Amino acid sequence: MKRIALAHLKGGVGKTTTAVNLAHLAAAAGIRTLLVDLDAQAAASYILRIDPHDAAKAKTVANATQGSTDHIFPSDAPLLDVLPGSLSYRKLPHLLSEQKPGKDPIQEIFKRVGKGYDLLVVDAPAGLHLESEAILRAVDLVLVPIVPSPLSMESFTKLTHFLEERAASGGRTASSGRKASDGQKAEKRPVVRGFFSMVDRRRKLHRDTVAAPHPATLWDVEIPAAAVVERMTTERVAITGVKRPGRVMPAYRELFDRVVRQLDLSIPANPE
Numbered sequence: 001m002k003r004i005a006l007a008h009l010k011g012g013v014g015k016t017t018t019a020v021n022l023a024h025l026a027a028a029a030g031i032r033t034l035l036v037d038l039d040a041q042a043a044a045s046y047i048l049r050i051d052p053h054d055a056a057k058a059k060t061v062a063n064a065t066q067g068s069t070d071h072i073f074p075s076d077a078p079l080l081d082v083l084p085g086s087l088s089y090r091k092l093p094h095l096l097s098e099q100k101p102g103k104d105p106i107q108e109i110f111k112r113v114g115k116g117y118d119l120l121v122v123d124a125p126a127g128l129h130l131e132s133e134a135i136l137r138a139v140d141l142v143l144v145p146i147v148p149s150p151l152s153m154e155s156f157t158k159l160t161h162f163l164e165e166r167a168a169s170g171g172r173t174a175s176s177g178r179k180a181s182d183g184q185k186a187e188k189r190p191v192v193r194g195f196f197s198m199v200d201r202r203r204k205l206h207r208d209t210v211a212a213p214h215p216a217t218l219w220d221v222e223i224p225a226a227a228v229v230e231r232m233t234t235e236r237v238a239i240t241g242v243k244r245p246g247r248v249m250p251a252y253r254e255l256f257d258r259v260v261r262q263l264d265l266s267i268p269a270n271p272e
C-alpha cells in the first residue's frame, strides 16, 4: 500500500481539489483507493458527498485508533472509499502527545485503515505543525501544489529542506525538539515533489515563475486556473464528473501519471 499526501503551508492552493482528482483517477484506473481527509474543514469529504452527520457519528479518529472500520465510507465511484474529515481530528494533537516510544500513532492509523487498499491519498491540513509533520512522516510521497510566485517557490524550498533536515537528524525537528520515535532507526524520508497549481498564463508573474529554472523536485506539470474546477464544489463531483472539463483534464492526468511512475504503482490490465 502506497501513501501520498497533499501538503502546503498555505490554504487555498489546490490541495483538496488535487487530492480528490488524483483519488478519482486512481480508482478509475483500477487502483483500490482510500481518500483520507485529515482536514477539519472536511472539504474533500464534502465534494465526495459524505454526509457530515454520518461522519461525525463515526468519531473517525477514535474509531481508527481502536481498529474499527465503520468510519470508512464508500464514495459514488467504484474502488474509492473515504475516511471523512471531522472535527474529531482536533484529537490528533492529543494522540500525538500520548505517543509511545517506537509507535507513531499516524503510521498506526494509516496501516490499520489502509488494509485492503493499494493507495492512500491524504488531504493534509495547511501549515507545518506537529500534526502535519507526523502526517508527512507517514507517507511515501508529499505533493505540494505551487501557485506560481517567487514566494511560493521559496516556501516550497523551505518545506523540502525542512523534511530533508529532519530526515538527516533521524526525525529530530526544531519544533518537536526530540526524536519522532526514540529507539527506532532513522526513518525514511518521504519524497517531496511540487507541481504548478492554478496557473493563469495571462499573468506575467505566473509565466515568469513557470519559465524560471527550478529544482528537479518540481515536476513540470501545470494545472491551469480554470473556472470549471470550481464546479467540483458546487456540483460535488471530481473533475472527471464535470461536463466539458477542457484543458484541466489532461493536466490532472499528467499529474496522475507522474505519481504512478514515482510510486511505481501497478495499474491492473483491465480496470473495472
Ligand SMILES: Nc1ncnc2c1ncn2[C@@H]1O[C@H](COP(=O)(O)OP(=O)(O)O)[C@@H](O)[C@H]1O
Residues within 6 Å of the ligand: 008, 010, 011, 012, 013, 014, 015, 016, 017, 018, 043, 197, 198, 199, 223, 224, 225, 226, 227, 229, 230, 231, 232, 233
Ligand atoms: N485549477 C484551479 N482553477 C480554478 N480554481 C481552482 C483550481 N484548483 C482549485 N480551485 C478552487 O480554489 C479554491 C481552493 O482550492 P482547494 O483545493 O480547496 O485548496 P486547499 O485545499 O489548498 O485549501 C476552491 O474553491 C477550488 O474550487
Ligand SMILES: [Mg+2]
Residues within 6 Å of the ligand: 012, 015, 016, 017, 039, 043, 123
Ligand atoms: Mg483543503
